[in-house]
Every structure is written in C-alpha cells, then in structure tokens.
Amino acid sequence: MTTTTATDPAPPGTLGALLDRVRAGREFSPNVYSTLDVLQVLYDRVLRITPETADDPDRDRFLLSKGHAVAGYYALLAAKGFIPVEWLDDQGGPESRLGDHPDRLLVPGVEIGSGSLGHGLGLGVGTALGLRAQGRATPRVYVLLGDAELDEGSNHEAIAYAGATGLASLTAIVLDNRSASHGWPGGAATRFTVNGWTAATEDGRDHEALHAALTGHDHHRPHVVVAVVTDEE
C-alpha cells in the first residue's frame, strides 16, 4: 500500500498536487502511481526535451505506449511547462484536450497518440530509423510500455527486428507491475536480451537505480530497462 490516497492532498506546487488536479476526487488505478517515478527520472534527468525544443528534430523522443498511464504524464507535462496547469482541471471533459489516452495532435509535448496497446514500440523503431536515415546521431528514442502490454504480439515483432538490426538509439522501458495475466517467466527482460538487446532490471521506485539503468546503454544495441513496481496498492 502506498501513502497516496484521495484524502491526502499533496503539498501545493508539487507533482502530487498537479496529479490531484487531474484526479479531481476520482480514485486512480494503481498503474497511475507505478509509472510516476520512472516518468520523473526521465523528464528530470534523462530526456533532452523542453517546451522550447518540442519541435526540434534533434530532440530526444519519449513515446508513451501504455497510453492509459496518462494522469502522471499530463501532470509532468504541466510541471515542465509543455501544457498549461489549468488544462489538468478538466481532464476528459467535453472541451478538454486531455483524454484518458493522449492525442499528439491535441497535447503539446506528446509524441504519439496511444491507447490501444502494442503500437508504441513499432512507432519508436520507425522513429529511430527515420532519425538514422537523416543522419541524426544525437537523439534517442524512449518507449514506455507495461508488462501486460508485452502480451501484444506486435511488440515482439519490434523487439526481434530492433535486436537483429542493432538499433542502438532505442531504449524501451517496461514498467513491470506484474499485471500480465500469464506472467513472464524468467522476467520480461529475457524477451529482449534473447534478441540481442542490453537490459537492466531495477526497482521502479529507486530514482538513482533507474537513472543509472536508463543511461547505461552501450550505443551498439537497443537497450531495455525493466522497472519493477510491486509494492503498490
């Protein structure tokens, strides 16, 4: 059980307070909280993206493939200045640009519209290939998936191809909250490493460990970070 509940308002100005504005009294499912730490590490310490460089072709790309993990994502985009904080108050409303799944045409800073599981990694592979074809060696492509999302076969098309071709600018992050109905015996990371990826499996709440894992790629192969979160409500 975590301490974050609907009855404990977060301190004003914090990410928790922004999340409360999205939540507006509703009860969030656990996956909202399990994703928050990895999103914070990415946006605070890893991704080279700012509202000013949101259209720069040399920016890093962050693709949220598990599109339902949207509350923390919107809160972070607001905290970082990609969207006005006021947008959070009406999430899902008839005039809102913030749906229960993100739409890249409606939300600044959002790289892909997602929701149907199993689309982000293929789009990420294509993005990495496009950047490579343009000779852009700097930007890195990060795709955040869930362990249950890995059930979708489309991911395994992307994992196999990215590994076989050594698509070194790609990082997948698997938020593993043990929600896959049939599990991943041997660990989610093995599905990647058997295809030639480098992998790190870390505590999904340990910011230092996540940072080290997210920056620990060798620039020769695609990299996966499995962020394990099992202590949630």
Next chain:
Amino acid sequence: MRETFVRTATALLDDPRTTIVLADISAAAFAPAARRYPDRVLNVGIREQLMVGVAGGLALTGQRPIVHSYAPFLVERAYEQVKLDLDHQGVGAVLVSVGASYDRAAAGRTHLAPADVALIDTLRDWTVHVPGHSDEVPGLLRDAVCGQDSAYLRLSTQSNARAYPDAGDLRVLRDAGRGAPLLVAVGPVLDAALAAVAGLPVTVAYTHRPRPFDTAGLRALAGTEVILVEPYLAGTSARVVGAALADRPHRLLALGVGRDDLRRYGSAEDHTRWHGLDAAGLRRSVEGFLAAVPVAA
C-alpha cells in the same frame, strides 16, 4: 505492374525523404536498391504490423514511406496500424499492394483481398489508385510519393490492353449521347466492360482513382441509369455515387467481386468469370438492369 513499381520506387529514392518498407514480399526485387540505400530500403521480415508501425514512425520524423506487401497482409492484417500509426498520428504514407482480388487464385482465400479498397474507404482523405495498365503506375506512384497525404496503390496482374495515364477524373471512352446510361469502369475491368456494352447505347467512362471519386464528372455524365464496375468488392463505391446523385432520381447497378468465399482455385480469369466480371457476365447484368422498367408510382 510490380516490376514497374519496383523501378519507379527505386528511382524515387533519389529524394532523401523516400523510404521503402517491406515485409519480405518483393525484397529480392528491391535488393539492389537496399544495397545502395541501406538506411532507406528496410525489410522488417514477415512482420506486417511492424512494417506499418515503422512507416508511422518514419513519417513522424519527416520521411516519406512507401509500404509494400501483398494486399491482404498490408491492408487487412495491419489495419489497426494503418488506422492508428498513420491516420491517428496525423501522418501519411503510400501503401502499395500486389495480389488484388484474386491475382493468385490458386493460392486460395488467404491471398485474396477483394475488400481492401472498402477497408481503406473506412478512413478519411485517402487517395486510392487502381491502375488498369502498368504504364499508368509510374505517374500515379510519383504523384502519391510527392504528396503529403496517404495513398493506396492497388497493383494487379490484371490489365487492360492499353494505358490511360490521365484518368484520375472520369475519362469518357465511349459516348452514347446525353442521358444515355453511364457505365463507370475502375482500373483493369475496363476492357471487359467495353466489350460487354458493344452495340448497346451506353456511355463508358474510365477512372483509375476511385478515391476521391470524380463526383463532379459523374454528375455531368450521369443520366438516370448508372452502372459501376469495380475490380474489388461489389458496391464499394455505391455510397459515393449515391451521395453524389442524392438529389436526382437514379438507378444504380454496382458490380464487382462478390462476398462469397468460393473455395475454388483455378486462374484469375476463372474468378473473373465466376464473379460475372468477364464481358459475357457483365453484358448479362447490364442487359438485365436496363431491361427492368421501374414501376411508376
């Protein structure tokens, strides 16, 4: 048409935005191009979902993808990727299929795709090209790749005897005079349609671009009777014709490939005959349609 496509697409690689995405089909034909442009001729293996997803990602970076495979695998298997990884992301690609409705009839149902154009037609603002001759392919492909929006090119081994390169808008090939019944033939069914109406007072117009359908040309040419002959699922363009002529009393006969899984092999010509799309079958349908007199109200 496939050889013409490979040649034209390879030439379009001169533009650094052009990127060809394959799923093994035609990979050997593109091998020389892949050796020259390894970063822009990509064969993902037999992975059609990834093929279209990769095209979406490429387009997000500003590349112009040409995505190519067998029609059922490109359009039907990867339909959600077409809908979400291209349309929903607000990016475009050029999809080029081979196989058509029953080019490889002996391969059976798994390789038949009569519903491909109808499926693409569930999406918005796609241009659909159905060339009736290989000489129509280069211009259509070049125009599609030079654009920004999504386009679907449906290549076939079925062909008319001659090419009509400028037939996006309806092109009248046989004029039976004002008010005569209008037959619109799409792509490779033209020759059979022309033969079918020999001696009948029927105007015949041709197009290789069923989307966007030339509704202005249709309104200018149509009298009361309109006959559609399409090389894919019968009725695919009926809604477009119906909407274009909604303010006019008219009768429409929409011919094309039937919905039944025939569970028969044979040749493409056999299937053309079984679906009533050969000259004799079309003539029977057209004569029956024109003989029917609407009951006066």
